[in-house]
Amino acid sequence: xxxxxxxxxxxxxxxxxxxxxxxxxxxxxxxxxxxxxxxxxxxxxxxxxxxxxxxxxxxxxxxxxxxxxxxxxxxxxxxxxxxxxxxxxxxxxxxxxxxxxxxxxxxxxxxxxxxxxxxxxxxxxxxxxxxxxxxxxxxxxxxxxxxxxxxxxxxxxxxxxxxxxxxxxxxxxxxxxxxxxxxxxxxxxxxxxxxxxxxxxxxxxxxxxxxxxxxxxxxxxxxxxxxxxxxxxxxxxxxxxxxxxxxxxxxxxxxxxxxxxxxxxxxxxxxxxxxxxxxxxxxxxxxxxxxxxxxxxxxxxxxxxxxxxxxxxxxxxxxxxxxxxxxxxxxxxxxxxxxxxxxxxxxxxxxxxxxxxxxxxxxxxxxxxxxxxxxxx
Amino acid sequence: xxxxxxxxxxxxxxxxxxxxxxxxxxxxxxxxxxxxxxxxxxxxxxxxxxxxxxxxxxxxxxxxxxxxxxxxxxxxxxxxxxxxxxxxxxxxxxxxxxxxxxxxxxxxxxxxxxxxxxxxxxxxxxxxxxxxxxxxxxxxxxxxxxxxxxxxxxxxxxxxxxxxxxxxxxxxxxxxxxxxxxxxxxxxxxxxxxxxxxxxxxxxxxxxxxxxxxxxxxxxxxxxxxxxxxxxxxxxxxxxxxxxxxxxxxxxxxxxxxxxxxxxxxxxxxxxxxxxxxxxxxxxxxxxxxxxxxxxxxxxxxxxxxxxxxxxxxxxxxxxxxxxxxxxxxxxxxxxxxxxxxxxxxxxxxxxxxxxxxxxxxxxxxxxxxxxxxxxx
Numbered sequence: 001x002x003x004x005x006x007x008x009x010x011x012x013x014x015x016x017x018x019x020x021x022x023x024x025x026x027x028x029x030x031x032x033x034x035x036x037x038x039x040x041x042x043x044x045x046x047x048x049x050x051x052x053x054x055x056x057x058x059x060x061x062x063x064x065x066x067x068x069x070x071x072x073x074x075x076x077x078x079x080x081x082x083x084x085x086x087x088x089x090x091x092x093x094x095x096x097x098x099x100x101x102x103x104x105x106x107x108x109x110x111x112x113x114x115x116x117x118x119x120x121x122x123x124x125x126x127x128x129x130x131x132x133x134x135x136x137x138x139x140x141x142x143x144x145x146x147x148x149x150x151x152x153x154x155x156x157x158x159x160x161x162x163x164x165x166x167x168x169x170x171x172x173x174x175x176x177x178x179x180x181x182x183x184x185x186x187x188x189x190x191x192x193x194x195x196x197x198x199x200x201x202x203x204x205x206x207x208x209x210x211x212x213x214x215x216x217x218x219x220x221x222x223x224x225x226x227x228x229x230x231x232x233x234x235x236x237x238x239x240x241x242x243x244x245x246x247x248x249x250x251x252x253x254x255x256x257x258x259x260x261x262x263x264x265x266x267x268x269x270x271x272x273x274x275x276x277x278x279x280x281x282x283x284x285x286x287x288x289x290x291x292x293x294x295x296x297x298x299x300x301x302x303x304x305x306x307x308x309x310x311x312x313x314x315x316x317x318x319x320x321x322x323x324x325x326x327x328x329x330x331x332x333x334x335x336x337x338x339x340x341x342x343x344x345x346x347x348x349x350x351x352x353x354x355x356x357x358x359x360x361x362x363x364x365x366x367x368x369x370x371x372x373x374x375x376x377x
Numbered sequence: 378x379x380x381x382x383x384x385x386x387x388x389x390x391x392x393x394x395x396x397x398x399x400x401x402x403x404x405x406x407x408x409x410x411x412x413x414x415x416x417x418x419x420x421x422x423x424x425x426x427x428x429x430x431x432x433x434x435x436x437x438x439x440x441x442x443x444x445x446x447x448x449x450x451x452x453x454x455x456x457x458x459x460x461x462x463x464x465x466x467x468x469x470x471x472x473x474x475x476x477x478x479x480x481x482x483x484x485x486x487x488x489x490x491x492x493x494x495x496x497x498x499x500x501x502x503x504x505x506x507x508x509x510x511x512x513x514x515x516x517x518x519x520x521x522x523x524x525x526x527x528x529x530x531x532x533x534x535x536x537x538x539x540x541x542x543x544x545x546x547x548x549x550x551x552x553x554x555x556x557x558x559x560x561x562x563x564x565x566x567x568x569x570x571x572x573x574x575x576x577x578x579x580x581x582x583x584x585x586x587x588x589x590x591x592x593x594x595x596x597x598x599x600x601x602x603x604x605x606x607x608x609x610x611x612x613x614x615x616x617x618x619x620x621x622x623x624x625x626x627x628x629x630x631x632x633x634x635x636x637x638x639x640x641x642x643x644x645x646x647x648x649x650x651x652x653x654x655x656x657x658x659x660x661x662x663x664x665x666x667x668x669x670x671x672x673x674x675x676x677x678x679x680x681x682x683x684x685x686x687x688x689x690x691x692x693x694x695x696x697x698x699x700x701x702x703x704x705x706x707x708x709x710x711x712x713x714x715x716x717x718x719x720x721x722x723x724x725x726x727x728x729x730x731x732x733x734x735x736x737x738x739x740x741x742x743x744x745x746x747x748x749x750x751x752x753x754x
Contacts, residue, residue: 010627011600013575014543016492016514022634030639032452045449054448063447063644067440070616070648071431072422073609075409100477103637111513115393129638136488136635137393166391198390223388232450239447239643250387257399258513260480261506262407265642266616267440271447 018116018138027128031339040337044361044368047339048238049175049314052357053288055236055271056281062274063240066267074266081273085244088276089217094249097256100263102204102228102243107133108255109226109245113167113198114139121160122169123151125176125345127202130169139167146347149308149316150179153189160197168193171202173209176343176353178310183215190215190225201227204243205312207234207282208289213311223248226255233313234286235275240268289313292356299366303373308351316343316351323349325376332372338365395493395515404505408716417714421738421745424716425615426552426691429734430665432613432648433658439651440617443644451643458650462621465653466594471626474633477640479581479605479620484510485632486603486622490544490575491516498537499546500528502553502722504579507546516544523724526685526693527556530566537574545570548579550586553720553730555687560592567592567602578604581620582689584611584659585666590688600625603632610690611663612652617645666690669733676743680750685728693720693728700726702753709749715742 008015031048035041045052054060078098086093099105106129114120116138122130124143134141142163144155151174160168170189173180181189186201193199206214206229217227227246232238242264245255275282296315297307308316319326323346330342330352342352354365385392408425412418422429431437455475463470476482483506491497493515499507501520511518519540521532528551537545547566550557558566563578570576583591583606594604604623609615619641622632652659673692674684685693696703700723707719707729719729731742 008627010625011575011631012572013490013601014495014573015489015631018492019489019631019635024634026453026638028453028638030450030453032456033454036456048450050450051448054445060444060447063444064441066616067437067444067644067648068431070437070440070645071428071613073407073425073427073615076403076405076407077410079409079413100637100640103639107637112392112396113390115395118391132638195389196391198388224390236448238450239443241640241642248387250385254388254392254396257401258396260477260484261403261405261509262480263477263618265618265645267444267644268447268642271444 018136021138022135027132034334034339042339043337044357044364045339046355046357046361046365047341049233049312049355050238051233051236051285051313052361053236053285056275056278058278058281059237059271059275063267063271066270070266072266073262074264074269076261078264078269081269084273084276089246091217091246092249095221095246095252097245097252098264099243099245099259101232101241102202102230103129104241104263105228105243105245105255106130106200108259109200110134110137110139111258112254118167119163119165120167120169121156121163121165123156125343125348126151126169126171127175130200146177146345149177149348150174150181153181153185157189157192160193165197167198167200169200169202171204173205173213173311175205175312177316177348177351178308178312178314180209180213180311183212187215190222193224195222195224197224199225201225203227204230204233208286208313209311217246221248223251226251231272231275234282234289235272236285237268237271237275240271241265242268242272289356292362295362296354296356299362299369302366303369314353314355316353318351321350326350326352328376329372332375333368336368336371338368395513398515399512404509405718411711411716419716420714421734421741422716423732423734423738423742424718426610426689426732427615428610428613428662428690429738430613430662433652433655435655435658436614436648436652440644440648443647447643449643450639451641451646453638455641455646458646461650461653466623468594468623469626472598472623472629474622474629475641476620476622476636478609478618479579479607480506481618481640482605482620482622482632483507483577485636486577487511487514487516488635489631495544496540496542497544497546498533498540498542500533502720502725503528503546503548504552507577523554523722526554526725527551527558530558530562534566534569537570542574544575544577546577546579548581550582550590550688552582552689554693554725554728555685555689555691557586557590557688560589564592567599570601572599572601574601576602578602580604581607581610585663585690586688594623598625600628603628608649608652611659611666612649613662614645614648614652617648618642619645619649666733669739672739673731673733676739676746679743680746691730691732693730695728698727703727703729705753706749709752710745713745713748715745
């Protein structure tokens with residue numbers, strides 16, 4: 001079995017070949033690391049699709065209350081939050097599990113379904129953290145181009161069949177472009193996927209999507225589907241690391257069998273529970289996000305640029321030229337102390353991606369974008 | 378490659394054979410689950426080696442303050458905490474990494490060093506969560522019996538050589554018996570391990586150990602050693618899920634390459650930072666834990682039982698008869714609404730394991746133990 005391992009001059013013990021073969025990159029450089037490198041703080045934090053509107057005040061209160069209980073491990077079953085989600089989505093409790101954000105849950109799904117002989121299909125430019133998890137399990141990635149700034153469902157399915165893939169990753173709404181497919185289109189796509197191919201449907205931005213985009217859960221429970229939701233986006237709890245997966249009980253049970261039993265932090269769990277319970281606040285935030293998207297669109301238009309339609313808490317702004325120009329625009333925005341990111345894949349790379357923020361943050365962005373475009377030109 | 382996979386009548390997509398082969402057990406059933414089954418709460422929570430003395434008030438204050446910042450992801454580099462730990466232990470920052478508790482870090486170490494062709498040596502009755510991670514990566518476990526209630530270092534090393542193992546797990550102080558090896562014995566053991574065998578040294582209970590037990594970090598940095606520490610025990614932050622690993626930079630870099638980049642929760646990180654900064658409080662708690670261990674010993678003696686010497690925040694009480702009797706004692710204690718656990722391995726199974734608690738909790742335990750022993754007899 002020697003071929004499974006390699007040793008390294010700096011360590012003599014054998015390590016997994018899959019780990020040895022991992023690319024030495026991270027999916028996203030954090031804003032704090034950029035700040036440390038630049039030796040100055042950002043004035044506005046619009047790069048990680050966090051919600052500067054914050055979580056419900058009730059969630060903050062619940063987390064403050066829970067702080068003094070942090071001497072106790074959280075319930076490893078996350079029973080209270082799973083119960084609440086079960087009621088919220090009207091599904092049995094054994095169809096939902098909690099994870100350390102969607103990132104953690106995608107890691108479990110990859111561990112279950114990806115091995116060195118597995119082929120995985122995703123879109124070129126879609127969520128890189130998923131690709132990281134595929135690499136961490138030695139899978140082969142097949143990347144399908146976006147089409148008209150959307151994930152190309154037909155091409156994804158065709159590639160999966162052609163390449164004998166066992167896994168397809170799809171997001172709706174999509175990151176980094178903010179685009180969507182209608183609920184019935186997604187439902188029809190999933191119905192067309194053979195049952196021996198597992199579909200991971202990333203719905204991180206489900207809560208900000210307009211009506212008709214999110215397929216009702218009760219109409220979509222095939223055995224080969226896992227849906228992913230999170231408290232990191234519209235619920236405003238990115239730092240709490242609480243996401244959840246929805247699937248048939250047998251699939252939940254598979255994910256459950258390999259999770260860290262005591263992986264979820266107690267304060268975050270209480271925050272998520274309170275946030276879920278405050279749907280009034282969620283609706284208010286979704287409305288604020290919607291207005292902020294319009295404002296980002298107006299800022300783009302003021303500068304002669306086009307903002308793409310978005311169903312998420314961010315907006316992709318088409319910088320109107322090639323990828324190299326958009327990189328310069330992003331760099332000039334960063335240089336002016338505003339944290340934004342951009343898509344890197346061909347076709348998408350003409351854009352920068354701006355998370356929506358409160359008025360103060362968008363005022364700064366408006367001021368900075370005009371200067372950045374001048375400097376980049 | 379069909380042999381790597383199995384499919385299941387309830388799902389048609391292939392899953393990893395390693396996952397398919399996982400035992401369907403959990404390392405520890407949580408107290409909340411027991412409470413739900415019993416439909417009544419525990420009066421005292423003395424089963425999970427949590428610290429009922431709680432974290433530093435400064436840590437609680439820091440967590441309360443951080444709650445409203447939970448809309449932001451934490452710094453994926455955990456730079457501030459790593460800096461503080463680097464100063465605290467007087468080691469370079471690239472020799473320390475943060476994980477979701479020691480559990481999460483053991484998972485990374487297993488992922489790096491365990492594959493289906495790997496043999497791993499640990500003690501029969503040592504931390505079961507580690508064994509879970511070995512199983513989750515398909516490794517073969519070789520279990521070495523404890524000797525005189527301690528992990529048998531010579532036998533572990535001998536087994537590792539005999540079985541061609543690439544990994545040894547050792548804890549000091551030990552869980553579930555609370556026993557220790559002196560620092561020089563551990564140092565000598567590690568020096569004897571060939572460099573092609575990786576040693577995982579679990580020091581979860583380092584902070585409660587008496588002087589002379591914990592090997593100084595600067596004298597013990599071979600390339601084949603990873604040390605694990607946590608804020609879950611003496612620091613009183615079990616619910617925060619913050620642990621750390623110490624190793625040479627090349628090994629940290631291996632673990633780092635497969636971690637969840639945004640896995641650490643923001644509130645917990647702030648709590649750990651403040652807790653580390655309050656060493657005065659830590660010393661006070663360690664003193665309280667020490668006194669509480671004496672009290673548990675006295676409670677045991679009052680009931681004609683012998684408490685084992687402990688360097689941790691729990692005490693193993695020898696129930697004086699066989700494993701079946703000790704199970705009955707534990708069940709009778711549980712039936713009286715006090716949460717305790719017990720070792721299950723032959724030789725160790727004569728004991729129940731009682732986490733130390735504050736006076737109120739130990740008053741309840743004292744009352745309950747006498748009744749439980751009568752009922753079990």
